[in-house]
Structures are given as structure tokens and as C-alpha cells.
Amino acid sequence: MRNKVVTKEEAVSQIRSGSAIMVGGFGQVGTPLLLIDELLRQGQRDLTIISNNVGEPGRGLGLLLEHGRIRKAIGSYFTSNPVVGQHYLRGEIEVQLIPQGSFSEAIRAGGAGIGGFYTRASAGTTLAEGKEQKVINGQLYVLEYPLVADVSLIRAYRADTLGNLTYRKTARNFNPVMATAGKLVIAEVDEVVSPGDLDPESIVTPHLYVDFVVQRGMM
């Protein structure tokens, strides 16, 4: 039977400079920190990061930012890392801000083959400037386009060797939807089990979305 478990070195070496990369996590919860650290070590640069936040100073995506590897960030909330503001004011990073619900739905659309959607979120506000707006059933909506990526780095709890994934508590967040919208999907997990060991009813991400599984705590 196929086995998608590889080392972090092998998995991350598939990523090229200039890639658009989705990274799961809300704050640092559910963030694939091991894969991010390996990306930092391998040196890929000129990256577009699609993630709700850009880490914290000195941690996670914050490290990639501080090392000048991120060209553009697409997400909903970068205020929690003051380093983003510093880089932004120096013109070192481009930022695209999207309401959090539109962000997650744009990724869902990207992974589901949907060409765009209308949402009321941000309609009539400065964030909708330059976007198509339309009155539907008497209310103003904004057209949002799908988001896709070259690579998705996600964090899950348990995987089987086929790549089926389960999650733990609020560490789930953006991970399952990002697993659907990356051309190459790498999952960092706590535990790897054999096919059949995960209850099929509990699998949130079926294996067809996942290319590589990297187990934490393995060399």
C-alpha cells in the first residue's frame, strides 16, 4: 500500500522560491511550525504566504518574515505581529487584507472549483474598494475570487500512511480547507497510524488531498 510519510527535509525540498504557500493555523494553534522551521533552514525566498496571521515575533511565519523571505502576505489579521507593520511601512512586504470569513471561503472556493462568490462582508466599506459590488435581493454584496496555492502546509493530529487526517480541537481552523486548495499538500502530524486505524467517520481530510505526511518528533 502507498505510504506518504516522508522526512521534513524531503517534503519541504519540493517547495521552490517564488511559490504561493498556504499555511494553516489561528495564531500559533494548528500551525505547522516544524515545516516552517525547515522552510527557513532550506532558504526558499520570494514567497507569497496565504495565512490568517503571520506568526509572532521570532516564531513560526514571523521568522520567515524577519529573514526577508516573504514578499506578500494574504490573510485577515496581521496586527498581532508588530513586525509585519514595520516591514510594511518600509515597503518590504505587500499585504492583501480580506475579512476572515471571505478568506476561508475564498480558499474553499479555490479547492472546490468555484470561480468566485458574493458575500455581504465588507460591502460598502473601504476594504471593498476596487472590487465588484452588486445588489442581490436588496442587499449589497462583494465579489470575492478564489484563492489557490502552489503548496499548502497544514497541521493535523493523526494521519494514516495513506494521508487521511484527523484534527484536534481548535487546532483544526484553516487546515482542512487549505488541504483542498494547494497543488502540493504537506501535513505535519503528531502521530501516524496504519490504514484502518482511524475511524472512517472521524476522518476530516480524506487522503486524496494529501501528498506528504511529516511526523513530528521524527528525525
Place this chain on the structure above:
Amino acid sequence: MSDMDFKAIIAARAALELQDGDIVNLGVGIPTLVVNYLPEGREVFMHTENGLLGVGPTPAPDHVDPDLINASKLPVTQTVGCSFFASDESFAMIRGGHIDVTILGALQVDTRGRVANWSVPGKPILGVGGAMDLLIGAKRVIVTMSHTDRNGNPKIVEECTLPLTADRNVNVVITDLAVFKVEPQGLVLTELLSGATLDEVTAKTGARFDVKLVETTTG
């Protein structure tokens, strides 16, 4: 009045707005205090946009689960009957009208009851989070905030000078001095809190409002 006093007054009054069985999403700051003032026996279900319905109280320091946080990225617990879900589904709940009440902070409220709460003056706009989705999606929106800003300037104004969060008006505005209901014609002062007088509220409010005082329920 000390900082804690005014926050407690606002939170206690806001708690009276919650009905038995309500699905409630609480924003950052004063809204998180509202759970401490729920009338005895009133059961509400707390939703957090990072993927949990059934948010419980803050855990003791030795019982923190790193995978269990709220949207303020603070540790929480899970209640009996809770469920976890991904961000895209969480925001589908929000936009789809499945959240009964959201309680949010605000920087400014205009005379029509529209709020500005996502961009801080003088700083680059780098965070919106879920505020816009919650404002357009929740069935009822309650704003809790101090009546004036740090410099004593009114936060309730004729026109917001900060960018609006949504073109939709909120339903109730609760400050340390007053409660306003938002009617089709605009703000209506319905209660005075903390022993405030009509003259004081008028002096500290920068927008027109109607007065239909009802019996004060607290404060």
C-alpha cells in the same frame, strides 16, 4: 470610576440582552466579560469563530490545553455538548444567520448605529479578522464600549471619521453611561446607567438621538 468598574457595568447590562438558548459570539475586550454576569439559570451557547460551539470558562493555569483557544487566542475550556469545526464552516454559520447575538467593541458609532471597529487611527491597516463577517451575519449586534475615548471625546458621533466596518447598523449600543436602541430613524436613548443624567449623556454624545427612557434595569 475605575477602569474595572466601568467595564463591569457595561458587561452586566449587556448580559441582560442574552436570552435563554441564544447562540452567542463574543468579541475581544469587554464582551468577553459578559459571561460572568449571566442571570442565574440562563443557558447560552458560546460560539468562537476559530471553530468551537460550546466555549467554557478560562481554565486553571495547570489545566491549559494548547489546542483549545478562543478568537482572542486565549486558553478556554469546552462545555458538555460542544463541537469543533473548521474556519470555513464557522464563518458559514456566521454569514448564514445561525448566530443569534454578537457582542462587539467599537471605536466609533454613528447616528444611524453603524460602527467603526477595525482600523486604528494613525496605524497601517493590517487587520480586520472576523469583525466584518460578524457584523453582517449575526441576527442581533450589540456594541459595548466606553462612552468617550481616552481624551474624553465622544465615541458616538454624527459621522464616523474612521472607516466603517459594515453598512449595516447594529441593534443596541451599551456604554458606561447609557443604553441606546437603534431604530429606523437612528439612535434612541432608552436607559441611563451609573447614575448618569440626560444632560451628562447629551454633553458627552456627538450625535443626535431621540429619548424614550424606560425603567433602568441595572447600574
